[in-house]
Each structure stands twice: as structure tokens, then as C-alpha cells.
Amino acid sequence: YVPDTGPRVRVNQVGYLPTGPKHATLVTEATTALPWELRSSAGTVVASGQTTPRGIDAASGQNVHTIDFNGYATAGTGYTLTADGQTSHPFDIGAVYQQLRSDSLQFFYIQRSGIAVDGSLVGDQYARPAGHLGVTPNQGDTDVPCQAGVCDYRLDVRGGWYDAGDHGKYVVNGGIATAQLLSAYERTKTAATGRFGAGLGDSTLRVPERGNSVPDVLDEARWELEFLLRMQVPDGQALAGMAHHKVHDRNWTGLPLQPQDDPQPRELHPPSTAATLNLAAAAAQGARLFAPYDKAFADRALAAAKKAYAAAKAHPAIYADPNDGNGGGSYSDSDVSDEFYWAAAELYLTTGAAGYLADLTASRHHTGDVFSATGFGWGSTAALGRLDLATVPSGLPAADKTRVRQSVLTAADAYLATQAGQAYGLPMPGTAGAYFWGGNSNVINNAIVLATAYDLSGGTAYRDGAVQAMDYILGRNALNQSYVTGWGEHASENQHTRIYSHQLNASLPHPPAGSLAGGANAGLDDPFAQQLLAGCKPMFCYVDDINSYATNEVAINWNSSLAWLSSFLADQGAV
Numbered sequence: 001y002v003p004d005t006g007p008r009v010r011v012n013q014v015g016y017l018p019t020g021p022k023h024a025t026l027v028t029e030a031t032t033a034l035p036w037e038l039r040s041s042a043g044t045v046v047a048s049g050q051t052t053p054r055g056i057d058a059a060s061g062q063n064v065h066t067i068d069f070n071g072y073a074t075a076g077t078g079y080t081l082t083a084d085g086q087t088s089h090p091f092d093i094g095a096v097y098q099q100l101r102s103d104s105l106q107f108f109y110i111q112r113s114g115i116a117v118d119g120s121l122v123g124d125q126y127a128r129p130a131g132h133l134g135v136t137p138n139q140g141d142t143d144v145p146c147q148a149g150v151c152d153y154r155l156d157v158r159g160g161w162y163d164a165g166d167h168g169k170y171v172v173n174g175g176i177a178t179a180q181l182l183s184a185y186e187r188t189k190t191a192a193t194g195r196f197g198a199g200l201g202d203s204t205l206r207v208p209e210r211g212n213s214v215p216d217v218l219d220e221a222r223w224e225l226e227f228l229l230r231m232q233v234p235d236g237q238a239l240a241g242m243a244h245h246k247v248h249d250r251n252w253t254g255l256p257l258q259p260q261d262d263p264q265p266r267e268l269h270p271p272s273t274a275a276t277l278n279l280a281a282a283a284a285q286g287a288r289l290f291a292p293y294d295k296a297f298a299d300r301a302l303a304a305a306k307k308a309y310a311a312a313k314a315h316p317a318i319y320a321d322p323n324d325g326n327g328g329g330s331y332s333d334s335d336v337s338d339e340f341y342w343a344a345a346e347l348y349l350t351t352g353a354a355g356y357l358a359d360l361t362a363s364r365h366h367t368g369d370v371f372s373a374t375g376f377g378w379g380s381t382a383a384l385g386r387l388d389l390a391t392v393p394s395g396l397p398a399a400d401k402t403r404v405r406q407s408v409l410t411a412a413d414a415y416l417a418t419q420a421g422q423a424y425g426l427p428m429p430g431t432a433g434a435y436f437w438g439g440n441s442n443v444i445n446n447a448i449v450l451a452t453a454y455d456l457s458g459g460t461a462y463r464d465g466a467v468q469a470m471d472y473i474l475g476r477n478a479l480n481q482s483y484v485t486g487w488g489e490h491a492s493e494n495q496h497t498r499i500y501s502h503q504l505n506a507s508l509p510h511p512p513a514g515s516l517a518g519g520a521n522a523g524l525d526d527p528f529a530q531q532l533l534a535g536c537k538p539m540f541c542y543v544d545d546i547n548s549y550a551t552n553e554v555a556i557n558w559n560s561s562l563a564w565l566s567s568f569l570a571d572q573g574a575v
């Protein structure tokens with residue numbers, strides 16, 4: 001299988017900020033420098049220079065050169081870059097991230113469970129009835145029983161977001177996704193450099209709550225927070241205060257089943273310490289951000305967070321079963337020390353209470369390296385706590401705060417060093433092991449560390465590093481692939497999802513603009529990818545086909561990364 005990868009000059013197909021950086025990659029046989037030309041949409045050469053030969057790129061196996069055209073800064077549309085007889089896809093120079101911020105956030109409304117999606121807000125092709133409100137043939141989620149032997153009560157766990165391409169709802173993943181939306185907003189309140197725009201207020205998204213005087217991104221996060229709170233084990237029951245790990249269908253459903261047509265029994269799965277701490281962390285963060293808007297909700301969220309944290313301390317090692325993967329993903333994690341650290345950090349930042357401070361400072365993650373080379377994610381959450389301790393105002397002792405902030409800069413320096421060795425500009429190692437399921441979100445999460453380093457220090461190298469990571473996501477890569485639907489000349493549009501199964505049923509839509517695909521995965525963890533892509537070089541281990549769930553699904557925790565970074569980059573365009 002040889003994919004058509006189009007012109008050999010690889011650019012960010014969306015565009016570049018006038019302030020830069022502006023990098024491209026040329027795939028070529030040549031080993032010595034070649035001339036390049038930048039053309040305006042009228043075909044006029046507006047800049048030119050020489051490529052830099054980079055040899056063989058490990059992740060792609062390609063011989064490549066890099067092109068730096070940052071010297072040109074005039075805003076416009078329809079630029080192209082030419083080298084070695086090849087002309088790139090067209091791109092813009094300008095404030096290219098404003099709309100991506102809202103598109104990437106808009107994804108969450110369209111993924112909502114338990115509410116009709118309003119076509120007048122997001123387009124009729126995305127309109128659908130409410131899913132999983134107990135309306136036939138649905139069997140939930142308003143009155144969901146536990147799996148056999150787990151408990152003898154039923155819970156109303158309506159609402160929240162469908163996790164990904166399936167109809168499951170998972171507390172672990174919901175927690176981190178909610179936290180990243182909350183952090184996208186919180187950043188604009190606290191960025192030390194003050195570089196933020198006005199793009200996250202009320203009526204900035206197309207959600208039913210627009211116009212309620214609450215920032216829409218908080219409204220969206222609340223939709224999931226309310227679900228997370230419903231997943232908490234009620235008082236009077238065994239494990240009260242813990243959170244059920246997940247709710248989903250008894251058996252896997254097929255594509256392209258729409259949520260409202262799902263006839264499977266829904267079941268609550270056992271509580272887990274990891275889910276409980278996700279609830280604690282996300283609800284604690286939500287409480288401080290909602291306090292100015294809805295005191296009663298903020299109080300309710302904080303009470304649930306405190307209760308969850310106490311329950312997790314009482315039951316510190318209840319792990320989700322890695323084999324509990326029928327009808328939904330397992331999201332199992334047998335090391336919850338990072339979730340403990342994250343939850344303690346959020347509770348401390350919200351309450352200032354000494355007990356949480358003592359817990360977080362006693363954690364090995366408080367001084368350990370929480371920023372791994374391949375990035376944080378749902379199973380490794382300590383970085384979320386560290387980033388917030390570095391950026392959110394608190395009474396953290398001064399020496400400690402200095403050290404925490406320095407740790408972000410040190411991690412960012414390491415990502416920059418990695419990036420300097422990558423001809424495609426990724427802040428990710430070039431090894432097969434760095435290309436795994438959902439890895440695009442890890443690339444972006446590393447960029448979030450870079451962006452936070454910029455917010456803390458104003459060092460433009462960090463900002464440039466974050467931009468280059470987005471260049472990879474939007475087309476500067478071996479496949480010439482933009483991984484965001486609707487963004488770029490050659491963008492993913494056949495992601496694995498039941499809701500937007502256009503590839504299987506032409507009357508259904510593609511995923512909405514702003515949907516991030518999981519990305520290249522050298523593990524080839526699905527049969528379709530295994531059969532099609534065997535032997536692929538890591539950066540080629542991706543196919544835009546609905547059958548490849550391990551390279552091409554959508555997921556809330558991936559789009560939350562995209563939303564955070566898009567929001568940061570939109571703010572760069574605004575200044």
C-alpha cells in the first residue's frame with residue numbers, strides 16, 4: 001500500500017502566524033541545498049532562499065530538507081512554496097487559529113449525550129435526537145443498573161459526552177478532557193505574560209447555553225462535570241464517594257449506529273480509584289472557575305471533589321480491570337499516584353487547605369519528572385497538576401513555586417531539543433515507540449508544556465516550538481495529512497465514529513470541522529491497519545479510513561488537547 005502523499009513540499013496547510021515561525025519540509029533525493037520560492041496567490045515570488053539538507057528522518061525514513069521562510073511576514077491567503085520542482089498545498093499567513101479554537105471546542109457539543117443536538121446551532125447534518133435518555137430503543141442512561149455483582153442500586157447518569165467513536169462514557173477520560181477545557185479557560189485568566197484574547201467568553205460557541213452570561217467553554221465543561229458528579233457512589237452505599245469507572249453498552253455495537261438507536265442494555269462498571277481522583281481533580285478545578293458564575297454549582301462540585309478525594313484515600317488501590325473491555329474500552333491504570341498528585345493539587349489550588357498541600361508535597365510527583373518524552377495523557381496525569389501549580393495563583397511557598405515553574409521550563413527545553421532533531425518539527429522522539437494510539441494528542445500535550453513555558457517566561461523559542469507542533473498536526477508531515485477535519489487541503493474526514501459515519505452511509509455527515517484524528521500508530525492496534533499498513537515507518541502508520549480505530553478515531557481527550565493549543569495559538573494571533 002503506497003498512499004498518495006501529494007506534493008513533496010510539506011507545509012502547515014492552514015497557515016502561519018505573521019510573527020512566525022514558518023517552517024516547511026521538503027522530501028527529496030537531493031543531498032545538497034536546493035533553492036525555494038514563496039509565491040503569493042497572484043503567482044509573484046515574494047521570498048526565496050536555500051533549503052537545509054537534514055539527511056534521513058528516522059520516523060519517516062525519508063531524505064528531507066527543511067525550509068525556513070520566517071523572513072516573510074505579510075498577511076495574505078493562497079501562498080505556495082516551491083522547491084525541487086514541487087509546489088506545496090496553498091496556505092495563509094495571518095491570524096489562522098481564531099476559528100480553529102471555536103471549531104475544536106464545538107466538537108464537544110456535537111458529542112453530547114442526553115440532549116438533542118440542535119441543527120440551527122451547528123448545521124442540520126449534525127442535528128440528532130437526544131441519546132440515552134431511556135427512550136425506546138435506548139435503555140439508559142437515566143436508570144442504569146450495575147453490572148452483575150457490582151452493586152444493587154441504579155443511577156441516573158444521563159448527560160456527558162460520548163467518549164469517542166463509541167457510545168461509552170468514561171470517568172477517567174472525561175476527567176482529563178474536562179480539565180483541559182477548564183484549563184484552556186483558566187489560562188486566559190492567569191497567563192503570566194498576559195497574552196490572551198477575548199475568544200472564550202459568552203456567546204463564542206454555538207451551544208444552547210450561549211447568552212447566559214457564563215463563558216461558553218465553561219458551559220461545555222459543565223455538561224461533562226454534571227455527568228461526572230452523577231457517577232459518584234451515593235451515600236449509604238459501600239464505597240460511597242468513589243466514582244464508577246464507566247457506563248457503556250453490555251456488548252459492542254456496530255457502526256454506524258446512532259446514539260438514539262442503541263438498543264443495548266447499559267451498565268455501571270465498578271468504582272475505581274483512578275476515576276474517583278479524576279472526578280476530584282476536575283470538580284475541584286471546576287469549582288474555582290464556576291465560583292463567580294454559579295456559587296451553588298461551585299459549592300456542589302467542591303463538596304463532591306472533597307468527598308471523592310477522601311474516598312480515594314480510604315480506597316487507594318481499586319484498579320479498573322484491564323480485561324473489562326467488552327462493550328467499551330477498559331481505561332485501566334494500575335498506578336494512580338499521579339492521579340492522587342493531580343487531585344491534591346487541584347483541591348489545594350481551589351481551597352488553599354493545608355492538608356492538600358501536605359499531600360501534594362509528599363507525593364514523589366511533586367519533585368519527580370512528570371513531563372515524559374512522549375507526553376502526558378489519561379493514564380499519566382501528574383503534569384496536569386504541575387502545570388496548574390505553576391500557573392494558577394496560590395499560596396504555594398515561594399521556593400516551591402519557583403521550583404515548580406522551573407520544572408516546566410526545563411521540560412520545555414527538553415522538548416525543544418527533541419524538536420531540533422526532527423525535520424518535521426515534532427516535540428516527540430523519532431522512534432516507533434513514540435507513535436502510539438492517540439499519539440497526536442501527546443504531540444499536542446508536549447506543545448502545551450511549551451506554550452505554558454512561554455506564558456511563564458515570555459521566551460519566544462517556546463512559543464515557536466508550540467507552533468511547530470501544530471504545523472505537524474496540520475500537514476507538515478510524511479503523509480501530507482492534516483489530522484483535523486475541515487482544516488487544510490488534505491484533511492482527515494473518515495474517522496472511526498458511529499455518529500459521523502459518512503464513509504459507511506452517505507446520508508450521515510463526516511465528523512464536524514475541528515475533529516482531531518488519533519494519528520500515526522506504529523503499534524497497528526486494529527485489524528484494518530495491520531492488514532493495510534504492515535511494515536510502515538512510524539509516521540506512515542495512519543490511514544483515513546473509518547475501520548482503523550487505532551489510528552483514526554476521534555476522542556474527547558484528544559480534542560481537548562487541540563482546543564487548549566488552538567486557544568493559545570489564537571491568542572498569539574490576536575496580539
Ligand code: 9MR
Pocket residue numbers: 163164165166168328329330331437438549553554555
Ligand atoms: O485512547 C485510548 C488509548 O490510549 C488506548 O491505548 C486504547 C486501548 O486501550 O484505548 C483508547 O481509548 C479508547 C477507549 O478505550 C474506548 N473509546 C475509544 C477510545 C479512543 O480510541
